[in-house]
Amino acid sequence: MTTSAPATGRLAAITLAALLFTSPALLAKTKMSPKEKDIRRLMELTGAAELGLQVMNQLLPNLKRLAPQLPEAFWNGLSAEVNVDELIDLIVPIYDRYLTHDEIKQVITFFETPVGRKLISVQPKITEESTLAGQQWGMELARRLVAKIEAQKQAPEEKSTPKQ
Numbered sequence: 244m245t246t247s248a249p250a251t252g253r254l255a256a257i258t259l260a261a262l263l264f265t266s267p268a269l270l271a272k273t274k275m276s277p278k279e280k281d282i283r284r285l286m287e288l289t290g291a292a293e294l295g296l297q298v299m300n301q302l303l304p305n306l307k308r309l310a311p312q313l314p315e316a317f318w319n320g321l322s323a324e325v326n327v328d329e330l331i332d333l334i335v336p337i338y339d340r341y342l343t344h345d346e347i348k349q350v351i352t353f354f355e356t357p358v359g360r361k362l363i364s365v366q367p368k369i370t371e372e373s374t375l376a377g378q379q380w381g382m383e384l385a386r387r388l389v390a391k392i393e394a395q396k397q398a399p400e401e402k403s404t405p406k407q
Contacts, residue, residue: 285347288354291334
């Protein structure tokens with residue numbers, strides 16, 4: 244059975260319309276404002292999504308330790324499900340809320356300078372080392388707090404013990 248050109252064209256038009264109406268995100272991306280385009284450019288320029296993935300990958304070992312009952316298949320599935328475009332779609336409105344279009348343009352201009360490019364190039368290391376420093380700080384803080392609580396528990400016992 245052969246399909247005529249008009250029938251094929253109609254089928255293509257119906258398929259395209261169905262995709263557009265069933266996917267608001269796709270429709271929204273085709274009608275991006277100049278500001279949103281610049282936000283996405285800024286995120287691409289700075290590697291914002293990649294930094295988010297880097298942080299997630301750094302946190303995964305800790306999350307695995309906190310939830311040892313979850314099978315390895317869960318963690319592999321989680322990694323496989325990560326979609327950078329979804330992350331970007333979630334972050335764009337945040338930039339939009341806090342920065343004007345003019346400010347976005349100025350930030351882009353900065354990141355196109357030698358100093359801006361240097362910051363972009365070292366940002367992954369800064370993020371990695373900052374995450375590790377934060378983890379170490381948190382562990383030390385928890386250790387001090389546990390010691391303080393233990394000391395408070397022992398203090399009443401020492402007071403209630405009669406002296407001989």
